[in-house]
Amino acid sequence: MxxxxxxxxxxxxxxxxxxxxxxxxxxxxxxxxxxxxxxxxxxxxxxxxxxxxxxxxxxxxxxxxxxxxxxxxVSHAVYEWDYARQLLELRILEAADALDRDTARRELYSEAFLIKRxxxxxxxxxxxxxxxxxxxxxxxxxxxxxxxxxxxxxxxxxxxxxxxxxxxxxxxxxxxxxxxxxxxxxxxxxxxxxxxxDYPALERELAIVAARLPHASVRLAAQVAAVVRELRGMELYKVPGVSETLDWVAALAALETEALDADTVDETLGVVLKTKEDLELLRARGIAGVVARAQESTNART
Ligand SMILES: Nc1ncnc2c1ncn2[C@@H]1O[C@H](COP(=O)(O)OP(=O)(O)OP(=O)(O)O)[C@@H](O)[C@H]1O
Ligand SMILES: [Mg+2]
Known part of the structure; x- marks a missing residue:
């Protein structure tokens, strides 16, 4: 294989x-x-x-x-007989007067009338x-x-x-x-x-972003991944996955954002957090603090 x-x-x-x-x-x-x-x-x-x-x-x-x-x-996962077509075929066989019972059975339950799931x-x-x-x-x-x-x-x-x-x-x-x-x-x-x-480590997540969004800014991707990591550490209902990181980088690129600051995070948060409670939690904790911590961890790496 x-x-x-x-x-x-x-x-x-x-x-x-x-x-x-x-x-x-x-x-x-x-x-x-x-x-x-x-x-x-x-x-x-x-x-x-x-x-x-x-x-x-x-x-x-x-x-x-x-x-x-x-x-x-089973009918959706494995197979189903195509009743409508079987019925139609039956009519045709009847009309052609070609109907003996065994032939009909053989004909109607052949692979041609089987819907393979x-x-x-x-x-x-x-x-x-x-x-x-x-x-x-x-x-x-x-x-x-x-x-x-x-x-x-x-x-x-x-x-x-x-x-x-x-x-x-x-x-x-x-x-x-x-x-x-x-x-x-x-x-x-x-x-x-x-x-x-598991959620990927930062390096791997950046590698995924680089693979999927080759035109995105590396610096921006690093900032996004760092903020997402901070978010993953909070007790959210819906923790952002790799798909959210990718969506966020793509969204910021579409907005021609060059650096991720607290205001930009606030404006685009709906790309990453998908429940009202999570949005409220983050805003209550303070977006600026989260961005600052993410920034520190990015600086520490470089
Ligand atoms: N390791 C990876 N390499 C490349 N792309 C990835 C990787 N992990 C996730 N992605 C991207 O993230 C997105 C989400 O991935 P996927 O839908 O496979 O997640 P999932 O685990 O099946 O999620 P769910 O449980 O919600 O179905 C996809 O666009 C996928 O391309
Ligand atoms: Mg899936």
Whole structure:
């Protein structure tokens, strides 16, 4: 699946604008080598979903994404029969007087009338190279679905009563993500390799900004990252992730801001903090103080 070393993998991800630290690269490398699913947990906006896309690009393969939600069921995750088309076909067969029962059944429950949802697409035996299957936000799906998934990940096969068993020839690389709104069950965890993705250290966050926003000012990016770090240290409802850092740098660049001072922070705070309570908390603490502390830490580094 991937022939190079761990640092090759890091470089190839970087070429896809994804900055992975060594720990994450090792886990991903092992997931590929051992053909085990990789479960990524971490706070919002730390790059869990983006990793799957970057890996698919590195491998030159398809990314198949299943977004989980409460009430997700087999018909949305695996397959569904296309009733409308089956009905239409039935009418046509009737009109042509070509209807004997066995033929009708065979015709109507053939692959042509099957709607393949992400999990079935990922194990499609016609696939000639493994896809990357992203099962995003598994913590939002219910227990029943998790149980179903466990079976699928064990065998990479699905039985469709009318058609038979579909089994992957090239099993996908599976990446699961969770924001930990609830614990993923032990049985599923046991099957996976696990990686916690933390907020990046300052250097890494700057590397991410440099990769994603190559035209942004390095100085401004450093100031933004330092303020975001201060914010992450406060007891906020919604702690800003890497996505907020990127958005903020982009917003400030759009405003042609050259340096981040307290007034600019105040004006553009809605890019980073997304709840009324968080905005109030920061304003009560004093934006100027936060900016000053961020400034000190930036100065200390240079
Ligand atoms: N290590 C990284 N390298 C490059 N870009 C990153 C990295 N981490 C995060 N990003 C960028 O930050 C943004 C948010 O990432 P992503 O959506 O993958 O986060 P997430 O962990 O899935 O968040 P959520 O839990 O909210 O779904 C994306 O635009 C992504 O490109
Ligand atoms: Mg995500």
């Amino acid at each position: 991937f022939a190079g070393s761990i640092s090759d993998l890091q470089q190839r991800l970087a070429a896809q604008l994804y900055v992975a630290d060594r720990g994450l690269a090792v886990s991903l490398f092992l997931a590929m080598r051992l053909r085990r699913p990789l479960l990524l947990e971490g706070e919002a906006g730390v790059g869990k979903t983006a990793l799957a896309g970057a890996v698919a690009a590195v491998l030159g393969t398809d990314l198949i994404r299943l977004q989980c939600y409460d009430g997700l069921d 992400p999990l079935l697409q990922a194990i499609d035996p016609q696939r000639n190279r493994p896809a990357v299957l992203l099962i995003d936000e598994i913590d939002r799906a219910d227990d029943e679905f998790e149980g179903y998934l466990l079976e699928l990940l064990a065998e990479f096969q699905i039985t469709i009563p009318e058609l038979g068993t579909v089994r992957a020839v090239e099993p996908p690389l599976v990446v699961l993500t969770s924001n930990r709104t609830r614990e993923v069950h032990d049985a599923l965890k046991r099957r996976c390799l696990y990686q916690w993705i």
